[in-house]
Amino acid sequence: MTRRILLINGPNLNLLGRREPHIYGKTTLAEVEEQARSQAASHGVELETFQSNHEGAIVDRIQEAAGWGPNAAPKDGAAAQEQPKVSVIVINPGALTHTSVAVRDALLGVDIPFVEVHVSNIHAREPFRNHSHLSDKAAAVVCGMGVYGYTAAVEFAARHVRAEDGK
Numbered sequence: 001m002t003r004r005i006l007l008i009n010g011p012n013l014n015l016l017g018r019r020e021p022h023i024y025g026k027t028t029l030a031e032v033e034e035q036a037r038s039q040a041a042s043h044g045v046e047l048e049t050f051q052s053n054h055e056g057a058i059v060d061r062i063q064e065a066a067g068w069g070p071n072a073a074p075k076d077g078a079a080a081q082e083q084p085k086v087s088v089i090v091i092n093p094g095a096l097t098h099t100s101v102a103v104r105d106a107l108l109g110v111d112i113p114f115v116e117v118h119v120s121n122i123h124a125r126e127p128f129r130n131h132s133h134l135s136d137k138a139a140a141v142v143c144g145m146g147v148y149g150y151t152a153a154v155e156f157a158a159r160h161v162r163a164e165d166g167k
C-alpha cells in the first residue's frame with residue numbers, strides 16, 4: 001500500500017516568502033511544498049499538501065486524513081481497503097498553535113502521529129507564542145530552523161513511514 005505524509009500549513013503561511021521575511025525568510029510555501037514532495041518521493045512516500053487560513057477547514061482535512069469527516073470519500077468494500085492512508089501528519093499550525101483546542105482534538109481524534117513545525121523559534125518570541133496546544137502530544141517538534149525545519153520534519157516522517165513498513 002502506498003504510504004502518505006500530509007503536510008498542513010495554517011493561517012498566513014500562504015504568505016511565506018513575503019510575510020515578515022526577517023522572521024520567516026524568503027522561501028515561498030510553493031517552494032517548501034515542492035521540496036517536501038520530492039524529498040518524500042526519494043523515500044518512496046507520497047506527500048500531500050494542504051494550506052488554509054481557516055481553523056475548521058484544517059479540522060476537516062485532518063479528519064479526512066483518517067478517511068472521516070465531511071469531505072471524506074464514501075468507503076465501502078474493496079475500494080476502502082485500497083485507499084492509501086496518511087501515516088504521518090507534518091503540521092505548521094501558524095497562530096492556531098497557540099489558540100486551537102479544535103486542531104489538537106482533531107489530531108488526537110484521528111490518532112495519526114504528527115510532527116509540529118515552526119519556522120521561527122516560538123520560545124524566543126512574544127510570551128503568547130511560547131505555549132503550544134500541540135507539543136505535548138507531538139511525536140516531534142521542530143522550531144527555529146527556518147524553512148529547513150520542514151526538511152527535517154519530512155525526513156523524520158519518511159523514516160517513520162519506512163519503519164512502519166519494516167524496511
Ligand SMILES: O=C1C[C@@](O)(C(=O)O)C[C@@H](O)[C@@H]1O
Nearest residue numbers: 012092094095118119120129
Ligand atoms: O504564523 C505563525 C508561524 C509560526 O508557526 C512559525 O512557523 O514560526 C509561529 C507562530 O507563532 C505564528 O503565528
